[in-house]
Amino acid sequence: MTKRTGDGVDKTLRNLSHKRETSKSAFVLLLLIYAIAAFLTTMSSRIKGQVVIFNIPFEYSSLTGVFSLLTNTCAICLVMLFHKVGYITAMILVCSSFPMMFINVFVRQNYKNIPGFFNGLMVIVAITIIFLGNRKIVDYQKSIREQAVTDRLTGLPNRFACTELMNDFLHSNSRFALVAIDLNNFKSINDTMGHDTGDLVLKAVANRWKALADSTTTYTTEFIARITGDEFMLIISDYLTNDEVETAISAYKDELEKKITIDDCDYYLTACFGYTLCPDDSSVLENILTFADAALHEVKSSGSGSRILKFSPDVLNTERSLEIERKIRSALSDNKIIYHLQPQYDMDHKLIGFEALARLKEDNGTYISPAEFIPVAEKTGLVDRIDNRVFELAVKFMGDVLKETSSDITLSVNVSVRHLMKNTFLDEIRRVLEENNVSPEHIEIEITESIMIDSADKALQRIEELKRMGMKVAIDDFGTGYSSLSYLNNFPSDMLKIDKSFIDKMNQNEVSRQYVAMIISIGHTLDLKVISEGVESQDQVEVLRSIGCDYIQGFVWGKPVPPEEARKLINAD
Ligand code: C2E
Ligand code: MG
Ligand code: MG
Secondary structure (H helix, E strand, O other): OOOOOOHHHHHHHHHHHOOOOOOHHHHHHHHHHHHHHHHHHHHHHHOOOEEEEOOEEEEHHHHHHHHHHHHHHHHHHHHHHHHHHHHHHHHHHHHHOHHHHHHHHHHOOOHHHHHHHHHHHHHHHHHHHHHHHHHHHHHHHHHHHHHHHEOOOOOOEOHHHHHHHHHHHHHOOOOEEEEEEEEOOHHHHHHHHOHHHHHHHHHHHHHHHHHHHHOOOOOOEEEEEEEEOOEEEEEEEOOOOHHHHHHHHHHHHHHHHOOEEEOOEEEOOOEEEEEEEEOOOOOOHHHHHHHHHHHHHHHHHHOOOOOEEEOOHHHHHHHHHHHHHHHHHHHHHOOOEEEEEEEEEEOOOOEEEEEEEEEEEOOOOOEEOHHHHHHHHHHHOOHHHHHHHHHHHHHHHHHHHHHHOOOOOEEEEEOOHHHHOOOOHHHHHHHHHHHOOOOHHHEEEEEEHHHHHHOHHHHHHHHHHHHHHOOEEEEEEEOOOOOOHHHHHHOOOOEEEEOHHHHHHHOOOHHHHHHHHHHHHHHHHOOOEEEEEOOOOHHHHHHHHHOOOOEEEOOOOOOOEOHHHHHHHHHHO
């Protein structure tokens, strides 16, 4: 296999570690000035007569020193600006006048050239001193520049070099793939074998990958860099098809997975690779970095067999999920999970109760919607803690209301399947009710229709127990699942909650209206009460009234409100 050209990579590396050169035109200009000044120096020393400058007469020979000074200045500038090249050029220029001067002095016995000869010698001494002094500074600058783009431990280019190369590719509209790499379980090597061994392993990995990048094993051109710790980045360019990108990554994966032996110990390493393509996925540097990282995190957290993942927009959702998970965890420990209460009314607009809805308060005072954080909480096993928190807070509120008023309202709480199935579920519910002196008759547990299908038997036992305790049970979001009528018939529920999506469509056509009417009728046949969720207009209220709906929950009569506001509604009723 032969690599396609890697000019872009080489050029960028050269540019990064070498100071950008002073322009060639400055060099030519200095040479030109030098030549003119040298010519004028010779001419002015030979020509007799005067020249008038600003009305002042000057002997030609008196200008010789000025022109000679100009040549010396040019020589010094050459050394200062062009270092070694400038020094050699200046030496050639200065020394080129020596043979002529020798001939004049020693052959033609023209002693007028002796000062010029000494002048030349002084210039040589001066530019040599400048050159040697300058070289130390230049070497020092070069080493600093190299350090700025090189990772100290491994000698690979670092993150800065990586982003510079990507910037170059972006400017030249070249396509490339960015691969974010993270070694798996590297921490365990550090923890068990010590950091020195960990460093040696990292060096070994870097050497292998560098050798692979320099080799002709892959068709593509690669640039490997170490970012920090056990994180690396690979930039792949000069590929013809997207498949070639994955082939190249596989080569790096295979190379890594070969045994590494350090101090007679064998190490078997693996890594995860997340990659993104530019410009296919994005042509903005920040996005490219984010996308590669997101793909990497996805492949790391998925725990699936595959260790190479291409970025796709879904991956960002996982990033968002991780962020939400973090927020839920900190909200749980900082008591930032709170609840709002949405009023429920009968058809005469009389308050019958509230549904407690979880809220996750952000530091800036805004809320993350439960529609977003509850699914994440369900996936990460945090939902029962949220349910419990909301339950405790809302039952405490109910306890206070029942103690202080003669209200006969019901509190509806949402319970996730996961929470319901927990062995401690019933005991927790009992404890909270007892602590707050709230009788179970005032509590309604909302479960979703899917419970009936997914976990029917166990769920049934739990729900029967709740019923025995005296609680009510509502089937939430009814109509969105696929439960059969026989499930519904066997399920000891008290209330059907018709999902908002049916209410939304209800007034659009007769069929949708009939559908809602049918659900209500089925509910009544099974001796259940029916509440419509998400009712937003008075028209909907009227239609629901006409088809026999029992209760209304929706923005038309009340949005979810903080407990203090709910308290006002109770007092006003
Ligand atoms: P849900 O139990 O079906 O709750 C009703 C949702 O519909 C609430 O959204 C409520 O604000 C919204 N809603 C009610 N009336 C209207 C209306 O007229 N128009 C509109 N546009 N929306 C209306 P929310 O508070 O965002 O809750 C979303 C879902 O999150 C809830 O749906 C429930 O499934 C879940 N959830 C909320 N709190 C908890 C909790 O403490 N535990 C569990 N497990 N799930 C919860
Ligand atoms: Mg609900
Ligand atoms: Mg609902």
